[in-house]
Amino acid sequence: MASLILVVEDDPAMLAGLCDNLDIEGYRFHAAGDGKTARALFESEIPDLVILDRMLPDVDGAALCREFRRKSESLPIIMLTARGEEMDRVLGFEMGADDYVVKPFSILELLARVRVHLKHRALGRPGDVTTQRVGAAEVDFGTHRVLREGVPLDISAKELDLLRYLVERRGQVVSRDRLLSDVWGYRSDVSTRTVDTFVARLRKKIEADPSHPAVLLTIHGLGYKIVSDI
Incomplete structure (x- = not known):
């Protein structure tokens, strides 16, 4: 079965663009424009990867990242943000993010990172290392x-x-x-x-x-x- 990706982004145009590209790449996806919807989708089916906007209308993205991390230790989380300052990156990492992409970004680069994270997660499944x-x-x-x-x-x-x-x-x-x-x-x-x-x-x-x-x-x-x- 294709990997499931949860996309959390409050900009409707960007959310649609991300989902269209994931669909073209053959991924399954759930789309959320706010934290409440993201939580409900996460609970309905834990995804294989999360693309998470740092700034959401109803919850801080970093706090939501921390919630997801507590529920799934191995879940790759890529955080999107319009902020480029180093300390904002550090906050995202401290909340459990695995990667950090600053807007505007190349969709090809983001998709490449998605592939890398999913590959690394697959390599970490039971049976490969003692x-x-x-x-x-x-x-x-x-x-x-x-x-x-x-x-x-x-x-x-x-x-x-x-x-x-x-x-x-x-x-x-x-x-x-x-x-x-x-x-x-x-x-x-x-x-x-x-x-x-x-x-x-x-x-x-x-x-x-x-x-x-x-x-x-x-x-x-x-x-x-x-x-x-x-």
């Missing part, structure tokens, strides 16, 4: 589960993508630009604060003391690495 220890956590990339002292932790799809990428390159230093390109599919001119925000979120899950990381290290001037003896 559980392994990463710092203070037990991570099963196949079932999208992270346990710490036996307690399940919330982790977004993009956080898991980043952790998987670094674990697969354990002992190697990976630059922020490379992470943006390979994990997010961003161009080199996109702010690197994105990576820093996600690294901070991961450290809270895998480090015994996130303020003094011993597993996910910053190599100043170069990037990040997961230590090899994990």
